[in-house]
Amino acid sequence: xxxxxAIDCMGGDHGPSVTxxxxxxxxxxxxxxxxVLVGRPEVFDPxxxxxxxxxxxxxxxxxxxxxxxxxxxxxIAMRSKKDSSMRVAIDLVKAGEAxxxxxxxxxxxxxxxxRFVLKTLPGIDRPAIATIIPSMRGQTYMLDLGANVDCxxxxxxxxxxxxxxxxxxxxxxxAPSVGLLNIGEEDIKGNEVVKQAAExxxxxxxxxxxxxxxxxxxxxxxxVVVCDGFVGNVALKSAEGVxxxxxxxxxxxxxxxxxxxxIALLAMPVLRRFKKRxxxxxxxxxxxxxxxxxxxxxxxxxxxxxxxxAMRRAAEAARNNLIERISASVGGFTNAAAGAERLxxx
Amino acid sequence: xxxxxAIDCMGGDHGPSVTxxxxxxxxxxxxxxxxVLVGRPEVFDPxxxxxxxxxxxxxxxxxxxxxxxxxxxxxIAMRSKKDSSMRVAIDLVKAGEAxxxxxxxxxxxxxxxxRFVLKTLPGIDRPAIATIIPSMRGQTYMLDLGANVDCxxxxxxxxxxxxxxxxxxxxxxxAPSVGLLNIGEEDIKGNEVVKQAAExxxxxxxxxxxxxxxxxxxxxxxxVVVCDGFVGNVALKSAEGVxxxxxxxxxxxxxxxxxxxxIALLAMPVLRRFKKRxxxxxxxxxxxxxxxxxxxxxxxxxxxxxxxxAMRRAAEAARNNLIERISASVGGFTNAAAGAERLxxx
Numbered sequence: 242x243x244x245x246x247a248i249d250c251m252g253g254d255h256g257p258s259v260t261x262x263x264x265x266x267x268x269x270x271x272x273x274x275x276x277v278l279v280g281r282p283e284v285f286d287p288x289x290x291x292x293x294x295x296x297x298x299x300x301x302x303x304x305x306x307x308x309x310x311x312x313x314x315x316x317i318a319m320r321s322k323k324d325s326s327m328r329v330a331i332d333l334v335k336a337g338e339a340x341x342x343x344x345x346x347x348x349x350x351x352x353x354x355x356r357f358v359l360k361t362l363p364g365i366d367r368p369a370i371a372t373i374i375p376s377m378r379g380q381t382y383m384l385d386l387g388a389n390v391d392c393x394x395x396x397x398x399x400x401x402x403x404x405x406x407x408x409x410x411x412x413x414x415x416a417p418s419v420g421l422l423n424i425g426e427e428d429i430k431g432n433e434v435v436k437q438a439a440e441x442x443x444x445x446x447x448x449x450x451x452x453x454x455x456x457x458x459x460x461x462x463x464x465v466v467v468c469d470g471f472v473g474n475v476a477l478k479s480a481e482g483v484x485x486x487x488x489x490x491x492x493x494x495x496x497x498x499x500x501x502x503x504i505a506l507l508a509m510p511v512l513r514r515f516k517k518r519x520x521x522x523x524x525x526x527x528x529x530x531x532x533x534x535x536x537x538x539x540x541x542x543x544x545x546x547x548x549x550x551a552m553r554r555a556a557e558a559a560r561n562n563l564i565e566r567i568s569a570s571v572g573g574f575t576n577a578a579a580g581a582e583r584l585x586x587x
Numbered sequence: 588x589x590x591x592x593a594i595d596c597m598g599g600d601h602g603p604s605v606t607x608x609x610x611x612x613x614x615x616x617x618x619x620x621x622x623v624l625v626g627r628p629e630v631f632d633p634x635x636x637x638x639x640x641x642x643x644x645x646x647x648x649x650x651x652x653x654x655x656x657x658x659x660x661x662x663i664a665m666r667s668k669k670d671s672s673m674r675v676a677i678d679l680v681k682a683g684e685a686x687x688x689x690x691x692x693x694x695x696x697x698x699x700x701x702r703f704v705l706k707t708l709p710g711i712d713r714p715a716i717a718t719i720i721p722s723m724r725g726q727t728y729m730l731d732l733g734a735n736v737d738c739x740x741x742x743x744x745x746x747x748x749x750x751x752x753x754x755x756x757x758x759x760x761x762a763p764s765v766g767l768l769n770i771g772e773e774d775i776k777g778n779e780v781v782k783q784a785a786e787x788x789x790x791x792x793x794x795x796x797x798x799x800x801x802x803x804x805x806x807x808x809x810x811v812v813v814c815d816g817f818v819g820n821v822a823l824k825s826a827e828g829v830x831x832x833x834x835x836x837x838x839x840x841x842x843x844x845x846x847x848x849x850i851a852l853l854a855m856p857v858l859r860r861f862k863k864r865x866x867x868x869x870x871x872x873x874x875x876x877x878x879x880x881x882x883x884x885x886x887x888x889x890x891x892x893x894x895x896x897a898m899r900r901a902a903e904a905a906r907n908n909l910i911e912r913i914s915a916s917v918g919g920f921t922n923a924a925a926g927a928e929r930l931x932x933x
Contacts, residue, residue: 376832377832377835388770388776390770391779422821424734424817424820424821430734431736432817454820454821454824455820455821455823455825455828456824456827457828458828459828459829460828471770471777471778472817472818472821474770474800474801475768475770475818476801476825477801478800478801478802479804479822479823480801481801481802482801482802482803482804482805482826483826483829483830484829484833485802486721486722486723487833487834487865488833489723490861490865491837491861494860494861494864495854495857497857497860501857504853504854505857507850507853507854508841508850508853510847511840511841511847511850511851512840514843515836515837515840518836518840519836
């Protein structure tokens with residue numbers, strides 16, 4: 242099935258200098274993909290047109306007069322920039338002219354616009370953001386990282402459903418395992434919301450592993466880790482902080498004195514292999530879940546290699562009916578819950 | 588001023604084989620310290636007595652017939668092992684025969700017994716555990732790591748006060764800076780409890796820096812980072828998880844093939860310096876705060892070098908009147924709050 246991606250050309254730290262070459266590369270890689278590049282008219286200059294011609298009808302261009310800034314407040318970006326490249330890309334998904342949108346722009350604005358234009362799926366209270374984290378067993382999908390604070394147990398259940406369906410669609414996993422982020426493995430651990438969520442998850446029909454702890458994210462104990470947006474943000478930023486400290490110290494020690502520098506030269510191939518194992522570019526492409534359309538957020542600083550990864554994930558989610566999968570599952574749960582309620586009332 | 592430490596000889600993975608040599612070393616290092624070793628009678632054999640003699644009256648022994656196991660439920664350890672080495676050490680603090688207790692035993696049991704025997708300070712709702720985390724600017728004290736979940740804003744304020752006073756006593760910091768762990772620096776970010784806590788902290792008279800994020804723990808943005816026990820546990824375990832992954836990968840790459848192994852040999856001095864910068868032993872000694880007595884928890888796996896660090900911190904806290912400092916500050920806040928309430932009522 243041919244998939245059309247709408248690309249917000251202007252988003253991210255590097256804008257068209259990354260998004261356009263990435264689109265070219267992905268068009269070459271995946272012959273079943275079409276791309277609509279959305280950006281300011283001057284981006285699509287004769288040099289662009291000369292290079293774009295090879296893709297014929299598979300590559301289209303859509304003009305947008307405005308750009309959402311990295312510091313724009315989400316509400317402002319949504320209300321006063323109705324012709325932004327981000328908004329027009331999402332509008333294309335809404336209109337059915339694209340199957341998914343990809344943007345490296347302002348996350349808050351992307352969520353606000355996506356939510357406003359596409360709306361949430363029935364049975365989903367709050368959209369969430371699922372990000373991919375390198376783990377010792379490959380990768381872990383974690384959600385929410387979309388600033389959903391003060392979550393209820395039902396919200397966590399919805400996140401778990403959405404995360405499972407995302408893995409089914411994008412990673413072709415069968416019954417991905419779901420862990421609930423907690424402060425101990427035992428059922429009695431944790432705050433009230435998490436205890437209630439565990440109960441819901443045990444009866445959900447999902448492949449619920451049970452409670453997991455912070456280190457399990459990186460061990461790769463489960464395919465999906467579910468938590469509220471506050472805890473998810475703190476976990477991820479703490480991990481980034483310690484990774485930064487460790488790599489900084491390693492670099493410093495290899496630069497301390499002439500001998501260390503010589504050894505560093507010798508060790509360069511080893512250190513390069515080491516670095517490659519964490520290459521964040523391979524994990525690029527966070528999914529905005531719970532919406533009536535596929536929206537993928539690339540990291541703002543992504544290069545071409547990283548941006549292509551985000552496009553791959555968007556195409557895969559659309560191709561494998563992510564929205565329909567989530568919708569059917571949440572619907573199923575909603576009916577079951579309603580059924581249980583009716584039984585309780587009788 | 589001479590300080591007496593009560594040492595739970597039996598606690599930890601290594602028990603007396605670590606705690607006794609550590610006590611000897613600390614007695615040699617700090618001439619103003621006395622130690623009471625609490626343990627099963629057979630530990631204090633003739634070989635021990637021969638070595639202990641050099642310290643004269645500065646080293647005493649107290650027999651305890653039981654040992655709290657690492658897997659004992661806290662309530663069981665508290666109720667049914669009244670003659671455990673842990674319990675007897677805490678009893679010595681209660682009786683005024685020791686100024687502080689140190690244990691490498693079961694954390695839950697240590698907290699339960701300490702709370703039961705020593706009681707909490709007036710104005711403190713829940714004791715907390717403050718741990719020390721290596722940062723790029725030295726170290727960060729973080730609390731709570733004692734499983735206080737579902738905290739209120741007032742609890743977070745109390746943690747901030749206790750953490751500040753701990754730094755004053757143990758690190759001789761003047762007005763240590765306090766950060767509130769959140770998901771963004773802006774005041775509008777975060778969940779309801781954190782927003783309310785920020786308001787309380789701004790009016791607390793503490794050196795409140797404002798919101799900090801997960802990576803700030805390792806950057807060393809503030810001296811103290813305050814959060815509830817759920818978030819604290821997840822942040823710390825996530826950081827441990829990523830640190831483990833990074834160091835495992837580094838080791839694996841340096842062992843991949845003969846050439847890498849040769850380079851590893853050459854790079855050994857550099858890698859050793861690198862490793863030393865994170866040496867967790869130097870950060871050993873978590874403080875149980877909010878009790879009417881100084882209790883320090885050593886990591887269960889600590890060796891002699893690490894255990895001495897925990898003893899140093901216990902002695903320093905007792906010597907610099909940690910309990911009185913906390914008590915005076917919380918009292919001050921309680922009075923101010925009561926005053927504000929009266930004003931509000933008028």
